[in-house]
Amino acid sequence: MQASSAERLYGFGWALFGAAVLVASWRMDRLESLNINPWSAPGLMPGVLGALMVLFGLALAVRAPSEAQPEGAGSWRRTALALVLCFIFAAGLLGHGLPFWLTSAAFMLIAILAFRVMDGEALRWRLAASSAAIAIVAALVISHVFEDLFLVRLP
């Protein structure tokens, strides 16, 4: 997608989001039954923000494309793998009864190994062993530091 068309698309996206916020704020309860001052209605500020997002979003969509370059140009394959691994660990495994050190060690092992191989390192037993050692040591240290030193409950 070209920069200008992407910017236009994002501009309309912002305007659409702003419009949704504006409508939701307008429809929000104004607490008239509680006899509050109408200028303290809870939807006032979100409504103003929604209107500003519509205005500035449309400005982004219709203006000439900026010279600012988008940040980064990573591959979608790598992005998808990172997203899948992170979501499986944080949203799928944590908080379901498995010990934290075990789930975090498993996540780190798979992620470290996968991305080292994608970066061109040959998949040999030494790579697997070093990745496993790093993952296990890091998981144990993190668990110990958070739980025993800083008295934080682990998920």
Place this chain on the structure above:
Amino acid sequence: MEGVAFLGKSLAGLLGPWQILYALGATLTGIVIGILPGLSATLGIALMTTLTVKMAPTDAILVLVCVYVGAIYGGSRTGILLNIPGTAANAAATLDGHALARKGQAGRAMGISTTGSVAGSLFGVLCLATLTPLLAEVALKFQAFEFFWLALLGVLMSGSLTGNDPLKGWLMGFLGLFTAQVGLDGIHAHPRFTFGTNELSGGIALIPALVGAFGFAEVLMVLSEPAKKAMINAVDSILPRISDVFRYWKTILRSGAIGVFIGILPGVGEDMGAWASYAAAKRFSSEREQFGKGSIEGMMAAETGDNSAIPGAIIPALALAVPGSAPAAVLMAAMIIHGVQPGPMLMVNTPQFAYDVVAITLIATLCILLFGLVMVRPLMWVLRVPRPIIMPIVFVLCTLGAYAIAARVFDIWVMLVTGVVCFILRRQGFPVAPFVLGLVLGDIVDKNLRRGLVISDGDLSPFFTRPMAGLLAALVILTVLAQIPAVRRLVARVT
């Protein structure tokens, strides 16, 4: 004299063995965070906030300020050796730092970085001690009208100056302000945008959202790109030279003043402090042709500017509850978590705390001097660790950091969703810092707009006719107008 007594008491309280250990450990952690490209001071402070939640408030703020100062200082190492700024604040120093490294003077560049950082921080500490009470006294006269404009100015200035495109920066600021509106409203406790869920009624917690915006988004940015191999050349003597201070004292004073001033401006931050100091040094230098090619004066100006902006950014956070930068915003949030309420009443209710922060910043400065002298070479190994190893570990820390504040799984979801949204938006050039400022200042903007309108019974004129409110309103309007090309063309034609 009263201030000196407060400062003496603060210093005496911070020189216990545990406090010294905390300061050294936190500064070292900050330097490592700064050295690792992608990990920012903001993320470091957010993660450490979760670790320090059970500590005494002064100890916790000691740890957080040391991480802050350490991270901004440490980031120049990566810039010098790899030409990749460790944090955004070190981009200006990278220009001459890496040029010096290419000439075989990487150690000299690191020595200048230490000299400039320490000088800048000390200058900033002096300003922090003297300007915070003055600003707080002025702010005691502020009402809802002034606080509304001040907070809005912070978000808009951050949007104008922290990215390449002000329009995108402002949109991110508005998104942050909107995100802060989710949950029970601050005046009537009416649920807003909660969709009937209990979790959203508590609002979007700041730390999980910040960890997502600065941590998870960065993990995705780094892992989505193939790793580049770090090529580290031999390093010459890293010792800072006292002669540099005497030779460039004018540059140091000018850069310190510019850094503090930029730091005080709401929402602008250390990176602008460095660039503005660098530009001023180049303008007044007799060797300006050397700038960008390994100028010692340029490097000194940039490092003095970014480090003096740290205490500068803390000044409005303490005196006005409007932070000067994204890391200062997280620091301010941590103060609130620890039961300290920043703002004009801080100097009335708990003046000792303000001087505790001055003493803490001074101790952090001494720590970076110590580590600048003895730990530069050992810390180089951090740069050799491949990023596919670091980033999964950082993600585990992000997950724990998001969860640990309230032990809620929902906060992990907040971190994940914020991270993915910020990752997608960053890819399109939308900066994250204004989002953070918006998130922190959303409550102030909302409450003060409505309070102001209630006081004036819907009359907008006090927002413009009260002297300070009028000045701030004019600044807000100018900040927006100055970025509109048609207005700029008109001004250029007239002048």
